[in-house]
Amino acid sequence: MKKICVIFRKSPIGNTSSREGLDFAMLSASFEQEVSIIFTDEAVLHLLPEQQPELVGSKDYLSTFKALSLYDIETVLVCRDSAVQFGITAKDFNFEAELASEKHIQTLIQQANEVVVY
């Protein structure tokens, strides 16, 4: 078993990177790896509720983030600085996640065996 940290950096709108990152995260978890997730930069937009990805030609993979705990992915951090930049607070979150400081995120990355960025 390895500790795999998946970092999402891209917006949910305009590209499919996070969708494939999410597939990787869930598959890793189902293969008994210890997976943690970080949202930073534009990817904090994933946390916003009531998005309609179908309207811009994407599959609605956003609702799948709600299933992370079913895959035993318990550590889901949101970069506080990025959230502030985008005007997002914890009460906006559409799924279970925790606002985290830069230091907290650094510690998580240091503890991981592998870090993958999507």
Added chain:
Amino acid sequence: MSKFIIQVNGTVYGSTASFRALRFTESVLSLGHQVSHIFFYQQGVFNSNSLVCPASDEHDLHRAWTKLASEHNVKLVNCVSAALRRGVLSAQDALENDKQQYNASEQFTMGGLGELVTGIEQSERLVCF
């Protein structure tokens, strides 16, 4: 000696990620390390397209990957779902999906994300490009 697994997310032309992955792999092998396999994901699956046909004075990354694989016995694995979404098909995929053509080289095998994850587990280090 360490065992590496390389993940390539960058396309065959238009970004330098795949080129850097190739150079990194060559370097790792020349230093006597092992590379379990190269896993192509996201836009990386375009590296397996046998129809890639650059000008003669340009890098042919598709050819470079197949050459590296045969010289060093390194396995090249495409994520099959990432490939199918992008129109990169093996002969078998073409048959199963009722398509008239296929374009992936035989040196690239189609696999699942599970191969990436078990590869990560069995290697000391995953490096992504």
